[in-house]
Amino acid sequence: MESPTQTEPDQRNHKPVDIKQLVSLLLLFCLPLGLFAADGTSILETVTRQFSGDLDEMRTRAAIRVLVSHNRTGFFLHNGNRKGFEAELLEKYKEHLNKDNKRNQINIALVFIPVPFDQLLPALLSGKGDIAAAGLTITPDREKMVAFTKPYLPDVQEIIVAAKSAAPITSHNDLAGKTLHVLKGSSYATHLKQISHRFSKENRLPIKIIEVSEYLQTEDLLEMVNAGVVDYTVADDHIARIWSQVLKNIQLYPGHPIHSGSQLAWAVRKNNPKLLQSLNGYIGKIKKGSLLGNMMFKRYYEKTRWIKNPLEPNxxxxxxxxxxxxxxxxxxxxxxxxxxxxxxxxxxxxxxxxxxxxxxxxxxxxxxxxxxxxxxxxxxxxxxxxxxxxxxxxxxxxxxxxxxxxxxxxxxxxxxxxxxxxxxxxxxxxxxxxxxxxxxxxxxxxxxxxxxxxxxxxxxxxxxxxxxxxxxTAYRLAFDLHEATKKAKKQERGALSEHQVSNQKVTGPSLVNSTCMSAPKRPFATSP
Incomplete structure (x- = not known):
């Protein structure tokens, strides 16, 4: 940098922080409009401004906005670097897009926008992002709303994860009358409801399905099961397996999945066929089953060196x-x-x-x-x-x-x-x-x-x-989400403790409810 008294700049040769490095939530951002108000609102408005154009418009803006829901498996930070299976797939997609650019061309950037899991598709459909990438399972209901890419992870099993102190699960019938806490807006809730509906026809007790705060993630629920705060949850088998090597008090039940053959993919708007074609062309090279895809899958889901203790400072x-x-x-x-x-x-x-x-x-x-x-x-x-x-x-x-x-x-x-x-x-x-x-x-x-x-x-x-x-932008968006997550966990634990003492249904200020949520304002709630 230049000293105030110098007339010529001091050219520093040091390498800047790696482009991959992020903060609590990451994003590779190219701001197409010169907006940077002191309170940060205009920068957020620019990031979340509604765009629905296809890949050509995104190239003009030099940015593709990726809606993500941060977790500690698919998209997370480790030692200041953005990591995770999905994060690496996206990073390589960015390289794929920019590989033929010339020196004087502005590279297209990926803008990672963190949102609660249940807001991924609403934000996508409203034009707040261009790709939803957060381990989304392809389901018939979702396919009515969005276009899915080819799956990058096929044949995923959704399995029960229990505290070792909880009653064992030997078949689906053992779920009758049990309480399961699952991610709000997830396919887990949908598939559990299907099983519970069958129970009602068989005169069995229904499953009590608690969809937790949108500010929690599957990994948060696995932690809570490990700590004995909740008895049962559901996770994709590859996520459950890797975390079972770190969380020693959880028990997996892969022999009785609530759903088999799930496929994970990215979602785009149906009116973005060029973006969909671009993504599909790329995914064909890196999906699980390909050489590169298998290498990345093993790196994240068959090895545990990268996993941090969830209790360590982030x-x-x-x-x-x-x-x-x-x-x-x-x-x-x-x-x-x-x-x-x-x-x-x-x-x-x-x-x-x-x-x-x-x-x-x-x-x-x-x-x-x-x-x-x-x-x-x-x-x-x-x-x-x-x-x-x-x-x-x-x-x-x-x-x-x-x-x-x-x-x-x-x-x-x-x-x-x-x-x-x-x-x-x-x-x-x-x-x-x-x-x-x-x-x-x-x-x-x-x-x-x-x-x-x-x-x-x-x-x-x-x-x-x-x-x-x-x-x-990452700090601004992620900071609020992080605080909301902490609050959600605290209220979740408090509500469950009260429930265990009174043996009554959780009510009041809890962020847990089987039918509705009371949570802090979402980042997009007041966006134009």
Whole structure:
């Protein structure tokens, strides 16, 4: 980055945080419109703006929005990296789309938008995303609404998972009168209802099916079974098997599946045949049964090295440990603190220990000379707080000194400041001049000055700004989902404890109900 007193940028040669790295929820984001309001609402509106066009329109936007429901098997974070069977499939699809692009072409990006599981298809149909990818089982009811790709995982069994202390299951008949907690909106609930309907015809007790909060996932339920909080749940056999090697107090019953031969696939809108064709062409190469598909399946579902103890701190906890400092100095210099957090994640992976041969130090990767300049004047940047303070103060100086012209919107002034933090303000000045000569808007970064940036510095600064926006959006969306999940778990446990004491049906404020839910507002609830 450039010191405030320098006239030429200090070209840093360090490699930025890997494009695959994400925060508590991940996303590879290309923002097609220069919207970046201080409160973050406009960025979310851009991500969730309703689009229903086919692959051609997505290429024009340089983004395909993938609706995901985060879990710790198919789509999760491990040591700062996006991992999971489904995550890797999607990453390779992005490479497939961009393989023939030239140097001056903007690569298409995958925008991962986390939503509760039961909102995947509604969000897809309303144009909030382009692909729903979260281990969806193809069912007749779902096929009426959406178009499914070819299955990437065929012949999946849905099996009962029980606490070892619970009564054993020797046949479906043993489920009569039992209470099973399953994921809301899942095929598990549908198939259990079919079995329970048969019981009613046979004068057996029905199954009590509890569809838990949409903020919980199958892995959360497996944890709760392992802890003895609930007795029974249902999971896909490959998920149950891998987690049974970590959760030692669960018992699997693969001999009595509630449904056999399920097929997992991605979903798209029925009016997107080109996207469907593209996905199907790709899936044919990587589905289970193909060489690559089998390799990835074994990596995630036959080995346990990648599985973290569910009780260990996750990426959200990493952010929590430094969030108070981001909030303190972002407020002081009038930034959205999550923008700064996303920038720090791009710079260092939120690691104050990081050092770069160019002299960049710490979580904000700022140089001592820059921090010592009279316009920043922060010493001891080896200390976490000082490093954060110096980085944010330098950002504020860049914004005020170079990008405060009224013709530049507040949101684009932030984008330009981020670009200058990476490439130096002198280079950004050249980019803006080049954009004007190209007939583009020199006061807007995305789809304007970034095109000039490609010609001057290549992909580096374009990727840098996009990555920060993707991380920001991931933080923004995932942060609320994470908090809602914690609340759901707490209320779930409390409600079940009350139920066990009173031996009465759970009511009141619980997020568990067999017919309805009371949960925090969903990310899309107020979106336009």
């Amino acid at each position: 990426e959200h906890d990493r952010l929590n440990r430094v969030s108070s400092l981001f909030k303190k100095y972002a407020e002081q210099y009038d930034f959205d603190w999550l923008v700064i957090a996303a920038q720090a994640y791009q710079e260092s992976g939120l690691d104050q220990r990081k050092r770069n041969p160019s002299g960049a130090i710490g979580i904000m990767q700022i140089r001592k000379a820059t921090a010592a300049d009279k316009h920043v004047a922060i010493s001891d940047i080896e200390k976490l707080e000082n490093n954060i303070h110096a980085g944010i103060k330098y950002m504020a100086w860049l914004r005020k000194h170079y990008f405060s012209d009224p013709s530049i919107s507040p949101q684009d002034s932030v984008f330009f400041s981020l670009a200058a933090y990476n490439a130096g303000p002198a280079k950004v000045r050249k980019m803006r001049a080049k954009a004007a000569k190209m007939g583009l808007d020199r006061n807007r970064w995305f789809l304007n000055v970034e095109h000039a940036a490609l010609r001057i510095v290549g992909q580096e600064t374009v990727r840098y700004t996009r990555n920060i926006v993707k991380y920001y």
